[in-house]
Amino acid sequence: MSILSIASNASVWRGYKYYEGKRILSWKQIGEHGFEGEVAGSEKEPYHVMIDTEHPKKSTCSCPHAEGKKIVCKHKIALFFAAFPKEANRYIAEIEEYEREEEVREQERYDQIVKYVKSLSKEELRIALINVLVEAEERDSHRY
Numbered sequence: 001m002s003i004l005s006i007a008s009n010a011s012v013w014r015g016y017k018y019y020e021g022k023r024i025l026s027w028k029q030i031g032e033h034g035f036e037g038e039v040a041g042s043e044k045e046p047y048h049v050m051i052d053t054e055h056p057k058k059s060t061c062s063c064p065h066a067e068g069k070k071i072v073c074k075h076k077i078a079l080f081f082a083a084f085p086k087e088a089n090r091y092i093a094e095i096e097e098y099e100r101e102e103e104v105r106e107q108e109r110y111d112q113i114v115k116y117v118k119s120l121s122k123e124e125l126r127i128a129l130i131n132v133l134v135e136a137e138e139r140d141s142h143r144y
């Protein structure tokens with residue numbers, strides 16, 4: 001099981017950003033499946049990170065979020081991407097593909113809305129607009 005598949009989407013994304021921002025100060029391979037490195041985090045001292053690609057749950061990081069826990073933090077992901085740049089490229093290609101598809105879906109939704117509005121009579125338009133404004137008002141008043 002890949003370390004990516006046991007991490008939250010948010011951790012993988014932030015880890016990618018760390019990798020892209022070159023926050024892995026140094027790293028080296030230790031053994032067949034192990035990597036360790038220093039990753040610049042939010043504190044002054046860099047975090048010491050160790051990942052085990054064979055047993056991802058055995059990976060460790062000295063950041064407060066992951067220390068002593070099995071959580072896959074962004075530093076572990078950043079180190080993983082530094083050690084496996086092809087995985088980073090594949091990850092970002094998937095994200096970009098998803099975003100392209102999402103743009104197409106948004107355009108389709110927009111086209112549908114335009115088509116729907118154009119199909120309405122003046123009276124139907126008035127009623128639809130009143131409904132939307134009332135709903136917006138109710139959403140706003142329930143926000144707090």
Ligand SMILES: [Zn+2]
Nearest residue numbers: 061063073075
């Ligand atoms: Zn960490």
